[in-house]
Amino acid sequence: MNEIAKDFLARCFAPGSTIALLLRTVIPAKTQQRVVMLEQALAPRYLGWLAHENRNGANIYVAANPLRSGSRKRTKDSIASVRHVYLDIDEDGDARLAALRASDAVPSASAILSTSPGKYQVFWRVEGFDFELQEITLKQLATVFGGDPACTDCNRVLRIPGFVNRKYSPAHTVTVEYPSNALAHPSDFQLPNDMTDAALQLRGTARAIGSRKDSHSEADWAWVCHELAQGKDAGKLTHELASRRSDKPNPLYYAQRTVDVASARQWLLEGAPIDDVITVLSERRRFELPTALCSARAREIAATAQRLVARRKIA
Template sequence: MRNPRGIAGEFLSEWFAAEDTFALLLRHADPSCTRQRIVRQGDLLKANYLGWLAHENAHGANVYFSVNPLLSGAKKRTKDAIVEARALFLDLDEDGDRKMAAIRASDNVPPPSIIIRTSPGKYQILWRVCGFAIAEQEAMLKTLAVTFGGDRACTDCARVLRLPGFFNRKYTPACPVTLARDGIRTVYSPDDFRLEMPSLSLADSGTVNVHRPLGNATQSENDWAWVMAQLAAGVPACQIVQMLIALRCDKPNPLYYAVRTVDVASAVLWARKGISSEAIVRQLETRNQSLSKDRAAEIAATASRFVQRTQITHPGELICHC
């Protein structure tokens, strides 16, 4: 790759203003060798940070940058140090070419501002934005990942992405991290993303509870009752999942919790209508193509047991303990 420092420097000078502060991260195969520097864009050349990155990259390090700018004087790359939501992004680490085509064909999102090719068939996509609060940015990142099949772990505001111009040392031989600019200077607003995003009126509190309390019911019991009511009202399952992911960020794995709760609740409602377990399995597989047949069968069996139990001994149930 020719002139990696020039490619990286040009990109960073376009993405950040001279007064912006951001993080540069080096990751080696040995985690103890990980290094991070908080830098000001205007000081990149003066302090020869790019030369340092090139040297480390040549000796096996992978090079990353923080997408969002940090507070001036920040010492760490934390959520509290983020100045603003500079971008929405997607990490396409599987079947990237097909997913990229779906994004380009979609009427619900604008054309990407930046496409970073991290290796063959794998991409990191960025849309330059303004007008998103941090909580709104993270909720939309989750929505984009669910909608287009991105890495659902890559949805936090303090995320780092690979820096164009250097080599991806994850592979042998190493792959150049290349850049395509589709419109880096175009700035999009929330109105340009026509995807159903969860309500975030209470999200900033960190302890969101949007369900009406049910006596001494636990939060999980409230979740179950709320999901059942949403499904019964005809709200699409994918929308309920997205809302529950954002609203239960206290869970160790909000995505798994939301998908599992909605899948089991759907299966319970179908079982109550007399739909056979075999048909429930097919409906689950059709709705969620990443769900294996064995997992769908296990969910259908859980729903069947739950319906039988509540019909006999617990007619006023609140939750399926699954």
């Protein structure tokens, strides 16, 4: 157990980092926070103490980003830099994780934690993010892939693998896999164009996030919605969009997703039940994708479209 936690922390933080650990017990209600150097947290005696507290009912967490040297509290102002972006998936987890793995819109994750059956926390180790861009990306990830929208603060704490999740009965040992050792950069997150307006609202201005690709994607979205409303065949529209966007890392994936999200949004606006939307989306791609992935993808896209419709009604 201690070696799993040690390896995770050593992967997540650079030597000399100041990190924040949180220990939370439900019964009796008790919270302890420790701000320590990474090397102290990796020491056998310290890991042994964490394991002891975990056996006695405490859930063990770490702040996803390092703190400024000399900090005593885990406030937003005390965060030194953006080390990770992350996603907390706590509903329909297996399907949403499958959709995330299949997506070309995000790079391979640095770590995927199974925090309890069907619930996951996904980490990307990053560089080149400021706090504003991190918050935008966290909100986009949560909206696109169905994550917890509350998990979007730079001082957020997430679980540490190797320890036991005491929130549920029976308790669940938190496990981890490491899909990639590569650092991710802002340009690696090509999140779907339908999230662009949400990002712009967060910035409080109508300027693009940072590249002409965003304005191109906005135009693609508007064009696809218009063509579908005019009755254009989705298959032909998909191939036309893919040929127009050869600049994308995976033009066909980009076109398929754009057309499918726009289609689902249109059907929901017309009053179609979400189960029918999922069925049609699955049928549309059943010859292109494995059955299990096709179904999971359809549910994720339908949920994304449902949130777009809800946001449109609020607006």
